Amino acid sequence: MDETLIILIILSLCLGAACWLVFIWAVKKGQFEDVEKPKHRMLDDE
Amino acid sequence: MSIQTESICSHCGISFRWKAIESPTDDGSCVRFCCRGCQGAWQLICGAGLDSFYQRGDRQSPTVAESLEQTVFNEADLARHLVPEGDLCRLDILVAGITCPSCVWLLERIIAGVPGVEHVSLSYSGGIASLRFDPRLVAPLEIFHVISRLGYTPRPFSPEQSDLDARRERDDLLIRFGTALFLTMQLMAYSYALYAGYFQGMAPGMKQFLQYVSLAVTTPVVFYSGWPFLSGAWRSLKTRAPGMDLLITVGSLSAWIYSLWALFAGLETYFESAAMIVTFVLIGRLLELSVRRQAMSGIGALYASAPRRATVVGEGGSRQVDVDSVRPGDLLLVRQGECFPVDCLVVEGETEVDQSLATGESLPVLLQVGDQARSGCINVAAPVTVQALRPAGQSYLMRVASLVRMAQAGKPRLQLLADKISGWFVPAVILLALMVGFGRFLLAGEGAGAAVMSALAVILIACPCAMGLAVPAAVLAACSRAASLGIILRSGDVIERLATIRIALLDKTGTLTRGQPQVMGIETCGGYSEAELIQAAATVEQPAAHPLAGAIVRHAAGQGSLPETCREFRNIPGRGISGYLPDGRLVLCGSELFLSESGIVLEELPDPDNAAATAVLVAIGGRLAGRYLLVDGVRNGAVEMVAGLAAARIEVRLVSGDHQATVERIAAEIGVGSASGGMTPDQKLLYVKSLQGQGCRVLMAGDGVNDAPALAAATVSCSLTGSSDIALENADVIITGDDLTRIVTAWRISRATVRIIKQNLAWAFLYNLIGIPIAMSGHLTPVYAAVAMTASSLLVSLNSLRLMRFK
Numbered sequence: 069m070d071e072t073l074i075i076l077i078i079l080s081l082c083l084g085a086a087c088w089l090v091f092i093w094a095v096k097k098g099q100f101e102d103v104e105k106p107k108h109r110m111l112d113d114e
Numbered sequence: 115m116s117i118q119t120e121s122i123c124s125h126c127g128i129s130f131r132w133k134a135i136e137s138p139t140d141d142g143s144c145v146r147f148c149c150r151g152c153q154g155a156w157q158l159i160c161g162a163g164l165d166s167f168y169q170r171g172d173r174q175s176p177t178v179a180e181s182l183e184q185t186v187f188n189e190a191d192l193a194r195h196l197v198p199e200g201d202l203c204r205l206d207i208l209v210a211g212i213t214c215p216s217c218v219w220l221l222e223r224i225i226a227g228v229p230g231v232e233h234v235s236l237s238y239s240g241g242i243a244s245l246r247f248d249p250r251l252v253a254p255l256e257i258f259h260v261i262s263r264l265g266y267t268p269r270p271f272s273p274e275q276s277d278l279d280a281r282r283e284r285d286d287l288l289i290r291f292g293t294a295l296f297l298t299m300q301l302m303a304y305s306y307a308l309y310a311g312y313f314q315g316m317a318p319g320m321k322q323f324l325q326y327v328s329l330a331v332t333t334p335v336v337f338y339s340g341w342p343f344l345s346g347a348w349r350s351l352k353t354r355a356p357g358m359d360l361l362i363t364v365g366s367l368s369a370w371i372y373s374l375w376a377l378f379a380g381l382e383t384y385f386e387s388a389a390m391i392v393t394f395v396l397i398g399r400l401l402e403l404s405v406r407r408q409a410m411s412g413i414g415a416l417y418a419s420a421p422r423r424a425t426v427v428g429e430g431g432s433r434q435v436d437v438d439s440v441r442p443g444d445l446l447l448v449r450q451g452e453c454f455p456v457d458c459l460v461v462e463g464e465t466e467v468d469q470s471l472a473t474g475e476s477l478p479v480l481l482q483v484g485d486q487a488r489s490g491c492i493n494v495a496a497p498v499t500v501q502a503l504r505p506a507g508q509s510y511l512m513r514v515a516s517l518v519r520m521a522q523a524g525k526p527r528l529q530l531l532a533d534k535i536s537g538w539f540v541p542a543v544i545l546l547a548l549m550v551g552f553g554r555f556l557l558a559g560e561g562a563g564a565a566v567m568s569a570l571a572v573i574l575i576a577c578p579c580a581m582g583l584a585v586p587a588a589v590l591a592a593c594s595r596a597a598s599l600g601i602i603l604r605s606g607d608v609i610e611r612l613a614t615i616r617i618a619l620l621d622k623t624g625t626l627t628r629g630q631p632q633v634m635g636i637e638t639c640g641g642y643s644e645a646e647l648i649q650a651a652a653t654v655e656q657p658a659a660h661p662l663a664g665a666i667v668r669h670a671a672g673q674g675s676l677p678e679t680c681r682e683f684r685n686i687p688g689r690g691i692s693g694y695l696p697d698g699r700l701v702l703c704g705s706e707l708f709l710s711e712s713g714i715v716l717e718e719l720p721d722p723d724n725a726a727a728t729a730v731l732v733a734i735g736g737r738l739a740g741r742y743l744l745v746d747g748v749r750n751g752a753v754e755m756v757a758g759l760a761a762a763r764i765e766v767r768l769v770s771g772d773h774q775a776t777v778e779r780i781a782a783e784i785g786v787g788s789a790s791g792g793m794t795p796d797q798k799l800l801y802v803k804s805l806q807g808q809g810c811r812v813l814m815a816g817d818g819v820n821d822a823p824a825l826a827a828a829t830v831s832c833s834l835t836g837s838s839d840i841a842l843e844n845a846d847v848i849i850t851g852d853d854l855t856r857i858v859t860a861w862r863i864s865r866a867t868v869r870i871i872k873q874n875l876a877w878a879f880l881y882n883l884i885g886i887p888i889a890m891s892g893h894l895t896p897v898y899a900a901v902a903m904t905a906s907s908l909l910v911s912l913n914s915l916r917l918m919r920f921k
Contacts, residue, residue: 070320077327080303084296091292095285102237108215 125152195270208271294339340392368573398586424455462499476746480688521827580906584874587914592867602848612864621816622770632747633669638740654693751855758858798824
C-alpha cells in the first residue's frame with residue numbers, strides 16, 4: 069500500500085513536471101503575448 | 115441647381131448626395147463611392163480577392179484620410195527602424211485607425227499579399243504590425259503606401275527599451291508564477307492527506323514521507339518563485355523602509371523555517387501556508403502588470419501619427435527633410451493643414467495659425483510677414499514661406515519637453531497605503547513575536563527551541579495571504595471597472611493618489627471646451643431664410659481648413675443641409691473666404707471688415723448678446739444675408755463635473771493660456787470661482803508647485819503642449835483622448851470620449867477602492883486579532899490555520915470584486 073502511494077506521488081510529480089516544461093516553452097515562444105486576437109480568429113472563414 | 119439622389123458609399127458606408135465616383139464590377143453592375151480614397155481602398159481589397167471583408171458583420175470601415183500625411187515618409191527614415199534578420203528584415207509598424215477585429219483580418223491579409231512579405235502578424239490591442247520581408251523584393255515604403263491606401267495611418271514603431279524590459283519582467287514573473295502554481299497544487303494534495311491523517315491517525319512513516327515531499331515542493335516556491343519578494347525585502351531592509359515585500363517575506367520565511375523545525379521535531383508542518391502566500395501574491399502582481407500593459411498599449415494607440423518632417427525650399431525646388439536637420443536661416447514651406455516644424459519667422463505670404471495645442475488660445479491668430487510662429491502650431495489658412503529661427507532642439511516644443519523632465523524629477527512621491535501599513539506592522543509583529551519567545555523562555559521555563567518556534571508561529575499567523583491580496587485585488591477590480599466606464603488608469607497607485615485630491619486645476623481650451631468653435635446662433639436679414647443661408651455658407655466654407663469654417667460645415671450637416679460643390683474658392687487669411695455657388699451667385703463669408711472692404715452694404719444688425727462670441731457675416735450675391743455667432747463650446751458634462759467635484763469638496767480652478775476675459779466667461783458659465791488666464795507653461799508648472807508647497811494634493815487636467823509640465827508635476831494628471839502626445843505621455847488618468855463627468859467618476863472609483871482596501875486590511879487585522887492569541891498559546895494546528903487563511907483570502911477577493919459592480 070505504501071509503495072503504491074509513493075509510486076503514485078512520484079508519477080504525479082513527473083506528470084506535473086512535464087506540464088511545467090510545456091508551460092515554460094510556451095512562455096518563451098511568446099504564446100502569451102497577445103491574448104486578444106486568437107479569440108476572434110475562430111470567427112474567420114478559412 | 116442639381117440635387118443628387120442619396121447614395122451609399124460601397125467602402126465606408128456613409129450616405130452622401132454629391133456625384134458618386136463609380137467603378138464597374140465583374141458582373142457588369144456598378145459600385146459607387148463617396149471619394150477617390152474609398153474607391154482606391156475598394157480596388158485594393160477586391161483586387162486581393164478579399165471581397166468577403168464587406169460581408170463581415172463586425173466591420174467598421176475606416177474613413178479614408180483625405181490629407182495623406184504619410185506620403186512624407188521616406189526610405190532613409192524607415193531604414194532606421196529596420197532590424198536585419200538573415201536575408202530578411204523585420205519592421206514593426208504602429209497602425210492607427212484599427213477599430214474592429216475585421217481591420218486586423220483585412221490588414222494581415224493585404225500585407226501578407228504584398229510580394230516579398232514573408233510573415234505578418236498584427237496585435238489587436240496594441241495595433242502593432244510586426245512583419246518580416248525580403249528587402250530585395252519590396253521596399254518598406256511600398257508597404258506603408260498599401261496600409262495608407264486602405265485608410266489606416268502607419269507609423270514606424272521601435273519598441274522602447276522600457277517596453278522590452280517590461281516584457282522580460284512579465285515573462286519572468288509568469289514563469290515564477292507558473293512554477294509556484296504547479297508546485298502548490300501538488301503540495302495541496304499532500305496537505306489534504308496530512309489533514310486527514312491529523313483527524314484519523316496516520317502511520318508515522320507515511321506522515322514523515324509526505325512532510326518530506328512537502329518540503330521538497332515548497333522550497334522552490336519560497337526561494338525561486340518568491341525571489342522578487344525576497345530581494346525586495348532585502349532592499350527595503352537596507353533602506354530601512356519596510357514595505358509590502360518585507361511583510362510577505364517575513365510571512366513565508368517564518369512558515370518555512372517553523373515547518374522545517376517541526377518536521378524534525380515530529381510536529382505538524384505549515385508548508386502550505388508558506389507556498390500559498392507566495393502564490394497568491396504572485397497572482398496579484400501578474401494581474402497588476404497586465405492591467406498596466408493594457409493601459410500602455412491603449413495609450414500608445416492614441417498618439418497622433420504626424421511624422422516630424424519639414425519641407426525645405428531651396429534653389430532646386432523643395433525637398434522633405436527630418437526636422438532635426440533644419441538649420442536656422444533655412445527657408446521652409448508650411449502648407450495648409452501642416453504643423454510649423456520649428457520656431458520661425460514668416461517671410462512670404464500670410465495665414466492664420468491654430469495655436470490651441472501650444473498656447474491654449476481657442477481661435478486662430480493672423481500671421482503676416484515678419485510675425486513669429488511657434489513650433490507645434492497648425493497652419494490653417496494658406497501656405498506660407500518661413501525662415502527657421504532656431505534649430506529643432508531649441509524650439510518651443512523642446513523647451514516644453516525639458517520643463518516636463520524637470521517637473522517629473524521634482525514630483526513628490528506619495529507613500530502607498532500598503533507600504534505605510536507594513537511600515538509599522540512588520541516591526542510590531544516582530545516585537546510581539548520576540549516578547550512571546552522571551553516570555554516563554556524566561557517565564558514559562560520552556561526550552562530555547564520551543565520558545566523560538568512559538569515566536570515564529572506568531573509571525574506566521576500574523577502575515578496572512580489576505581494581507582498580501584488586500585491591495586492588488588481591489589486595485590485590479592477597480593482598474594478593469596474604470597476601463598469599462600471609459601477611464602484608463604495608468605497604474606494601480608494612481609487610484610490611491612486620486613482619492614486624496616483637494617484641488618482640481620482645469621485647462622480651458624481642449625479640456626473644458628472642445629477646443630473648436632461651435633455655432634451658437636444664426637441671424638438672417640435681407641429676406642433670406644435660415645436654411646438658404648446655412649446651405650450657401652456650408653457650400654463655400656467646405657474647402658476651408660479654418661476651425662470656424664469647420665464649425666459652420668458641421669452645423670450644416672447637423673441641420674440636414676448638404677453642401678454643394680463650390681467654384682473658385684478663395685481664402686483671404688485674417689479676413690474670410692469667397693466662392694461661387696453652383697447657380698453662379700458669389701458668396702462671401704468673413705469678418706465685418708472683409709465684407710465692407712468687398713463693397714457689401716452692412717445693414718444694421720443688433721450687437722450680439724454674447725460679447726465673447728465670434729461673428730461671421732455672410733453675403734450672398736452682393737447683399738448681406740445674415741450672421742453666424744460662434745463660441746468655443748463647453749464639453750458635455752462640464753457643469754455637472756464642476757458640481758460633482760464641489761460636492762466632493764474638491765476646489766476647482768481654471769488655468770489657461772487664453773485671454774483672461776475668455777477664461778472668466780467660461781468659468782462663470784460652468785460655475786467656477788477662480789480663473790487665471792494668460793498662463794505660460796512655466797507659470798502653470800509654478801502654480802501647481804506652489805499649491806503643492808502649501809501641502810495640497812493637486813489634480814491637473816489638460817490636453818495641450820502647454821499643460822504638459824504642469825501635468826508632469828501634479829499629484830494626479832488627467833488628459834482626454836485627442837490631447838497632444840506629450841500631454842498623454844504625462845497623464846495618469848485618460849478619459850475617453852467627450853464626457854467630462856468621467857473625471858468625477860474616476861474620483862469616485864478611487865474613493866470606493868480605497869474604502870474596499872481599508873475593509874480588506876481591517877479583515878486581515880481581525881484575523882490576526884483572533885489568530886495571534888491562539889498562536890501565542892501554542893494551540894494553532896495547521897488545519898485550522900489553513901482553513902482560516904483560505905476563508906480570509908476568499909473573503910478579501912470577493913469583497914474586492916464588489917468594485918466590478920461600481921456605477
